[in-house]
Amino acid sequence: MTKSPPRNNLRALITGITGQDGSYLAELLLSKGYEVWGMVRRSSSFNTHRIDHIYQDPHEADVRLRLCYGDLNDASSINHILRTVEPNEIYNLGAQSHVKVSFEIPEYTTEVTGIGVIRLLEAMREEGIRAKFYQASSSEQFGKVCESPQSESTPFDPQSPYAVAKVMAFHATRNYRQSYDMFAVNGIMFNHESPRRGETFVTRKISRAAARIASGLQACLFLGNLAATRDWGFAGDYVKAMWLMLQQDKPQDYVIATGESHSVREFCELCFAEADLPLTWEGEGLNETGLGPDGRVLVRVDPRYFRPAEVDHLVGDASKARRELGWEPTVSFAELAKMMVAADMQLARGEL
Incomplete structure (x- = not known):
């Protein structure tokens, strides 16, 4: 060197x-x-x-x-x-x-x-x-x-x-x-x-899945604890x-x-709406599913993604x-979801 x-x-x-x-x-x-x-x-x-x-x-x-x-x-x-x-x-x-x-x-x-x-x-x-x-x-x-x-x-x-x-x-x-x-x-x-977040982290997993599902490249997203809230x-x-x-x-x-604190479910809803796939939810807990506009199951809770010890709320x-x-955040929660989905939609187009 x-x-x-x-x-x-x-x-x-x-x-x-x-x-x-x-x-x-x-x-x-x-x-x-x-x-x-x-x-x-x-x-x-x-x-x-x-x-x-x-x-x-x-x-x-x-x-x-x-x-x-x-x-x-x-x-x-x-x-x-x-x-x-x-x-x-x-x-x-x-x-x-x-x-x-x-x-x-x-x-x-x-x-x-x-x-x-x-x-x-x-x-x-x-x-x-x-x-x-x-x-x-x-x-x-x-x-x-x-x-x-x-x-x-x-x-x-x-x-x-x-x-x-x-x-x-x-x-x-x-x-x-x-x-x-x-x-x-x-x-x-x-x-x-x-948009540079690793694809195994929950926010990027969600934005990537929303873009790929909207592009016909993926059928469903599997998530763990939708109720966990974080300061993003x-x-x-x-x-x-x-x-x-x-x-x-x-x-x-x-x-x-x-x-500000928001749930995993909220981030999911913002990203899917940004991809023109607004979600409605059925069931609760381990049976919870998110349905798209045509009734397809787009999000499903999978117990494999639950942690042995959960952290429920951080802000x-x-x-x-x-x-x-003199520090201040400049990007809102909604703007963050929009930014990430836009980048992942561009990536999805490259996969077509």
């Missing part, structure tokens, strides 16, 4: 750069003149489609986006990357981030999502890297909530291996901040979506908050959320971020 002097002395390292948040954050940092390095895992197939539009020819003279191989499971690769890159800012977005999957691979989830953060922080300490550090925390940490809305002072009660690992990472970040005077912050992000925002808005946290004089933790209080960071 060859390093050149960064423009304006701004150099950022992003783990998880090929994911939804990583791609939006890379765009934002490049627009602000940063040199951006992204840590990616070695794979037999490329998974860079979310950043291909901003990736440059590595042989060009002024390359400001570079990728390097590493893994949150491998301390030696992390140490090597930090020595080579010498970043000013580190954004840890890498994780095994699927809640349902975490029940099936809890040990791996803990290794990457929890212990991986300690490997990063310890590498910074050992290498003397005085970068500002951002840890992607999650609203899932609140679990079975004891108060609503949830703020920075709400106690955690994690209900999945993913959430348990995120709580570990949250406290590790605070511990290193307090013990070693590191600029290390947690952004407690409530659900944030976009736009990922492009949320990465701005990440950056703002690292521009402050003092490191602090922040909740990032819209302050965030981002008043601290609004007050201290």
Whole structure:
């Protein structure tokens, strides 16, 4: 890995750069003149489609986006990357981030999502890297909530291996901040979506299915708990908050959320209506089905998609971020559904 002097002395390292948040954050940092390095895992197939539009020819003279191989499971690769890159800012977005999957691979989830953060922080300490550090925390940490809305002072009660690992990472970040005077912050992000969301996550699963069913490419959508409510925002808005946290004089933790809570059923209804397939519902619980205008079953509840422990209701209080960071969400719940269905309709047309 060859390093050149960064423009304006701004150099950022992003783990998880090929994911939804990583791609939006890379765009934002490049627009602000940063040199951006992204840590990616070695794979037999490329998974860079979310950043291909901003990736440059590595042989060009002024390359400001570079990728390097590493893994949150491998301390030696992390140490090597930090020595080579010498970043000013580190954004840890890498994780095994699927809640349902975490029940099936809890040990791996803990290794990457929890212990991986300690490997990063310890590498910074050992290498003397005085970068500002951002840890992607999650609203899932609140679990079975004891108060609503949830703020920075709400106690955690994690209900999945993913959430348990995120709580570990949250406290590790605070511990290193307090013990070693590191600029290390947690952004407690409530659900944030976009057309770049992975297709196994519920919002993208819904928008993709609505587009494919409307195009005749799919017959039915299978979902789990339709009654679960979440605070959903736009990922492009949320990465701005990440950056703002690292521009402050003092490191602090922040909740990032819209302050509105909507059910999975509501998101489903918005997406299908956007695809000109308004739903009516029959049955309840495990027998619930969503019928399209012609009476076809378009949505069916499948118990296989229920989690062993459910989180029923999450809604965030981002008043601290609004007050201290000047951050505001710009995309509404309805606009988010419209945006995602429009993108997936275009993808569906390419499948015809």
